[in-house]
Amino acid sequence: MDNRKKYLLDMHTHTVASGHAYNTINEMAHAAAEAGLEILGITEHSMTMPGTCHEFYFQNLKTACRNVEGVELCLGVELNIINYNGDIDMDEKLLREMDVVIASVHNNIGYTSGTTEENTRAVIGAIKNPLINIIGHPDDSRVPLNYEEIVLAAKEYKTLLEINNSSLTPGSFRADPEQNDLKILELCKQYEVPVIIGSDAHSVDKVANNQYAMKLVEQTGFPEELLMNYYPEKLKSYINKYKL
Numbered sequence: 001m002d003n004r005k006k007y008l009l010d011m012h013t014h015t016v017a018s019g020h021a022y023n024t025i026n027e028m029a030h031a032a033a034e035a036g037l038e039i040l041g042i043t044e045h046s047m048t049m050p051g052t053c054h055e056f057y058f059q060n061l062k063t064a065c066r067n068v069e070g071v072e073l074c075l076g077v078e079l080n081i082i083n084y085n086g087d088i089d090m091d092e093k094l095l096r097e098m099d100v101v102i103a104s105v106h107n108n109i110g111y112t113s114g115t116t117e118e119n120t121r122a123v124i125g126a127i128k129n130p131l132i133n134i135i136g137h138p139d140d141s142r143v144p145l146n147y148e149e150i151v152l153a154a155k156e157y158k159t160l161l162e163i164n165n166s167s168l169t170p171g172s173f174r175a176d177p178e179q180n181d182l183k184i185l186e187l188c189k190q191y192e193v194p195v196i197i198g199s200d201a202h203s204v205d206k207v208a209n210n211q212y213a214m215k216l217v218e219q220t221g222f223p224e225e226l227l228m229n230y231y232p233e234k235l236k237s238y239i240n241k242y243k244l
Contacts, residue, residue, distance in 0.1 A: 010229070022202060022204075027204050029073060036208075050109070077101055085122065104136030105143050137164035137198075139184070151193050160195060185217065188222070195227060
């Protein structure tokens with residue numbers, strides 16, 4: 001008998017609006033329903049990313065449907081962290097309208113990797129922003145980070161750290177993601193800090209894909225009560241749609 005908790009949400013996905021993804025909102029929602037998800041986050045890349053949607057797209061999200069085939073949709077943004085202070089590429093007024101907000105470093109896309117101290121300051125600056133809910137894929141050794149400082153900041157400011165399944169997929173362009181995610185999970189386990197797995201799906205076949213991330217969760221004995229993908233109600237205390 002399988003006693004594992006049911007995997008109920010995926011908060012990091014992209015559609016054709018991001019410019020380098022391949023399916024529509026309805027197609028991604030259908031895939032989520034097929035996977036048995038209750039909540040799907042669609043987080044299009046913000047404006048610094050080449051080829052992504054215009055600011056008008058985000059302004060108009062208020063008109064979009066929030067339930068497709070019984071799946072609740074959280075429509076938002078994956079921001080770019082753009083400097084060592086943790087500033088991001090969307091103004092506060094528009095940011096407040098997003099259901100869910102992820103902030104990520106995309107190396108050489110609005111951000112140039114610095115020292116470990118500079119990069120850590122950048123990510124912690126984003127963590128301190130009350131409108132940012134999740135730090136996306138903090139797992140790339142090309143942007144070295146002090147993980148203990150980041151985990152402690154995430155705990156203090158109640159921001160989720162993501163274990164990005166796409167980073168861990170064979171062929172990923174990120175450097176040493178498995179090694180870095182193991183550090184994150186061990187530190188989050190030590191300090192009792194919740195994490196969230198994100199598929200970072202750019203096509204329907206990757207929605208709710210968690211196999212590589214779950215392998216590390218199991219390897220570290222990470223407590224299931226700290227994995228937010230199992231707990232939609234717990235997740236809601238971290239997400240702008242429910243707390244603003």
